[in-house]
Amino acid sequence: MRRYWYSILLTGSMIVMAATKLSMDIPKNESIARETGAILADNRMVEAQSAEMAASVTVEAEETEKMEAMNAEESTPSSPETGETAVSVSDINEDFSSVLFIGDSRTVGLSEYGDLGQADVFANSGMSVFNLFEARVSVKGGEKKTLEEVFASENYRTIYLMLGINELGYEDKAIVNQYRSVVERIRAEQPAAALVLEANLHVTGEKAAKSNIFNNQRIDALNKSIKNIAEDTGCRYIDVNSLFDDENGNLSVAYSTDGAHILGKYYSVWVEWIRSGG
Secondary structure, eight states, rough: OOOHHHHHHHHHHHHHHHHHHHHHHHHHHHHHHHHHHHHHHHHHHHHHHHHHHHHHHHHHHHHHHHHHHHHHHHHHHOOTTTOOOOOOOHHHSSSSEEEEEEEEEHEEEEEEHHOOOOEEEEETTTTTTTTTTTTOOOOOGGGGOOOOHHHHHHHHHHHEOOOOOOGOOOOOHHHHHHHHHHHHHHHSTTTSEEEEEOOOOOOOOHHHHHOOSSSSHHHHHHHHHHHHHHHHHTTTETTTHHHOOOOOOOOOOGOOOSSSSGGGHHHHHHHHHHHTTO
């Protein structure tokens, strides 16, 4: 009988111990599960953050590429609204192709002693704003043409105009009015051309002192009026006198023998000055 109760007591003790052990293991397992879940959650968070960072890097890279493309586009010179290719002064003047020079004996000197390359020249020693459109001048090939016929043969990109020394015998107002009329007519007949108005070359101090007409005071006054016309009409104005003047603002005797023109060897200097942009 005692043996029976002892077996029951032993069995009960074992059940109690097993239950106790099980109850102790449950919190432990739950703790492990919670820790495991937290780790998994942390991993998922890290993965999400990594994905977010990767997406952000991708977006930044795409934005950087867009900005670089925009900057590259902005740094590329655009063509004019006319659709023509933009051309710099150096491109136009490299060999003077599609360039026309209009003038008097100074321009004749540029043509004969300088190197105007492929340029066309419409000039003679007696040319003035008063006879420009009536004159017939030998051009390339030796054929004599009027300026209108020259204009009809080509659409020029640049036209250089230097007139005024032969006009000084006329009244100042008449010269300026006729000069302006010539500019307007050239622009009407060659609307695509860049028209460059050139100042008249000075004379030497000795020559200026001998004349009330052909002197630098009158030349300067005319050049000032030509500059004003350029500003009014949107033309360029260039003044070569700084190359050949002496300290008194006269044509240096070192560059001239007749007092009104430079020596032949210096015309190439003048041409290079024009080619570089004046």
